Amino acid sequence: MTSPDWPLEIRAAAARVGVHLDDATVEELAEHLDDIYSAARRDGCSDEEAISRGRAALQESTLEVLRHAPSRRPAAPHHIAPDGGRRLNMMAALRLALRQLRLHRGFAAVTILVLALGVGATTTVFTIVDSVLVRPLPYRDPDRLVTLWDTSARRGRMQERISPVNFMDYRALPVFEGAAAWWRPSLNLTDPGLDPLRVNAIEVSGNFFDVLGVRPQLGDGFPAGGPFSVQREPLVVISDRLWRTRYNGDPAVVGRLLRFNERPHLVAGVMPPRFHYPDDIDVWQRLNWDLTQHSRAAHFMEAVARVRDDTTLEQAAIAVETLARRLQTDFAQTNRDWTVTLIPLLEEQLGYYRPALLVLAGAVGLLLMIGCLNIASLLLTRALSREREIALRIAMGASPRQLLVQLLAESLVLSSFGAVLGVVASAVALPALVRVAPSGIPRLDEAQLDVRALAVAVAIAVTTTIVFGLVPAVVLVGRKIAADLRSGERGSSRGARRAYSVIVVGQVALACTLLMSSALLIRTVVKMVTTPTGIDADAVVTTSVQLPIPNVVARLAVQQSRAIADTHELLLERIRQQPGVVSAGAASVLPLELDLRLPLEIDGDATPVRADDRSIAQYHAVSDGYFETMRAALASGRPFSKFDTADAAPVVIVNEAFVSRYLEGRQPLRRFVITNTRYIGVVAQNLMVKDGDPRLPTSLTPARFEIVGVVKDIRNMPLGQPVEPAVYFSSQQFPFREMHLVIRATTTTAAVAAVRASLASTAPSVPMGVVRTWAEQMAEKTQDARLLMTVLIFFGVAAASLAALGVYGLFSWSVAQRTRELAIRLTLGARPVSVGAGVVRQSAALVAIGLVVGLGIVRVSEAVLTRVLIDLSPHDPGSLAAAGILLAVVAIGACVPPAVRALRVDPVEGLRVE
């Protein structure tokens, strides 16, 4: 036998005389009793005898004399560490706090988890927002950089590519230190012994890198100070990625000649790693044509400018707008209604991600606040349940300050654990998130937890500690607990109830905001995914092929274009003959992307006076077999056949949007549309528009195309935007060098093999573009919104759960507090059901207030929400109602268990509670 549990006996003895002894005192007394016991055993006493000596010492003691002893709480100044140094009061308080939390493991675990969730989510999102939105771009003075866009409110085109001629005018303005422009040709790179490769390239003015303020890591780049665009020596600068993957990082690549589109280009430099501006670019080709010799009506260039240091962005914007107004009058034919917009580079680079990240940041902020409110209510509950203990301490002389320090220490311990766990979770989650996120988010791959993220975590921990640890403490200490103790009443005072109610309303409101935002995003994504695209092509394999300008047969552009048309047709024919292929076709652009908008006339309609008032439609070129492969339905007429060649009658197919816009109430078939668009740069030529009067250098004879079919609308704009009028030309009559192939085959592998084999036999030097099924393309187009939705659903569910937990906590506590009152009412004849209903009614009232407040927050954040919702108003009643009802059900459901408990109060037991 060993010595008894002295601490237990001492506490029991103290409790019998109504004295509360602190842990340190109990320990000291226990040691003493143990010494008595050990001494007795050494003196030869039996175990029983030794124990009874100890007990006798305890029994003869009047423990009351210790009641007024100064508190032996570890916070007392006499407490000195074994190492001889004085311990901080706080340190001692922390030790006690740890012990307290070990005793209440469930409470500690829930609190720490909630905090970790908040800290983890916040740190992760902060890191992402920081590296994507906040951190400066890796260019010289990036905040001075702006992008230039033509805009026409009348046409609803708010961010259109800029015309090269207009650009040259804007560029000359003194508000800019420099301005660079580019367009996007398709380049095929061929090296002896290597597979031909399609590269992402821009053809860019020679000052491009100077404007951005970046230098190549190898080579000199484009020579400075040369003419702006017309330069005969073809130069390229390549990306670090291309340099490493294709040329094994060989520095000798600089100065070598590489063949792009069959033309040798001198490599003038290799850019630093991760430089791919404006987007995923691997080759920057120096511009070698004169921008001023193009058309003001052709909007196909992109531009970036550096605003002078002594000029504000607003001043620069005013200067370009003033110039745009002058151009409107000077060149009314082309520039009427067109103006120009400057968009700061960072904002432009982020596009959809900027509002999306703001929504995300808002959502995570809300989640964190809900978490904190939850912790506040947990701490409040716990503080209230310790009311008696705290009252005793005060009665024993503990100062309010000591109590505050103790309560603060407890929440500090909790929040530290929460913060550490949260940071660990974030460190795990961040790389995973970066992997699943859309690859287009600029700079996301640079996101890493760093000192600043850790600072955020620490800041959250400290704030939660102070605010949420102190509030319940102040509520408690300030409530003259001694009075409560004397009266023996439970402290279910109004103050605590009010604090609780505010917390619950806050939680419900914030959760409501999150859930409603998630619901709106869900609706957006559902709408995007279910929008009819006009095709049924999930299994169709898509890829692209760009033919070089053939130097065969003749120098004449017409003959070259015929050769291109023939090659495409031959290629398609060969693909169709490959095993496993069901059908194949080609189009100049795939659905959901907008092709060139160009003017045309309807034969028989009066020709408008101004060129600008002519009908505008998207021009597409598609091959025979395209509509069939994509399973696009014809409303009337016929599809293209292989006989719609350059030697046959000119024909077009229009879409239903075209008919309803320009041919309302008229029979479209056998009607003619007239176009004199002959060239689309070097990429396409309309073979049916012939040279006109040879005495006039630019004279063309417009071609009349007969409408032979009407195709049901195929979506030709990004998701969420209405279908535009479109004219489909036969690709044999209007050949494009680059065509997108669509192949329906038994398997994807069969389709890829078919293209590869046919390409090898038709145009061996031509690379095949990226291969994707249409389903994959669709998934990619919706991935931003889907990712945002997924995250918000997660946040929404977490928020709703936390809010439900808050409601449950409040009413559990409330019912427990009111057991006596409920018992009295039951004794006096109240029906149990009405007692339970009262509890539910109260919770419903709080939840309703929360919902209203939440709806208000949604209203306030509308501006940002609108920018991430596609084709959906932030007032969408369905989404808001669904989220509201869900939350109401969950929250009111959470108070059912406490209500049931209220129903089951046994009047006799209830009255005996105290």
Add this chain to the structure above:
Amino acid sequence: MNLPADGRTLDAAKKGSADLIILALVEDEPLHGYEIASRLERSCQGTLRFTLASLYATLYRLEERELVRSRWVERAGQRRRRCYRITDKGRKALAVQREDWSRFIAALTQIAGLRPA
């Protein structure tokens, strides 16, 4: 001066002398509670005794008045103990008390005819 005419005389005296006794016991070396109690018992064969509670109540009071100072001491293989050592203030107080008690006892000896034990 009213002195109770029974055994309570001694009790009152003991109570009054408790501070002196404890300060004297820890004068030379730091001791923990049980050591203080057992030394006292040994040196006066049980005439003077503290109960558990009164011993610690006194120690805490002395500590609050900064006459002694305590610290937890841990020794290898043993439980930690709280040891009390006298402070400078305590030494001064002890000197004063010794003086007072010496005079008091001298007076008692003379007046009440006490004889040294």
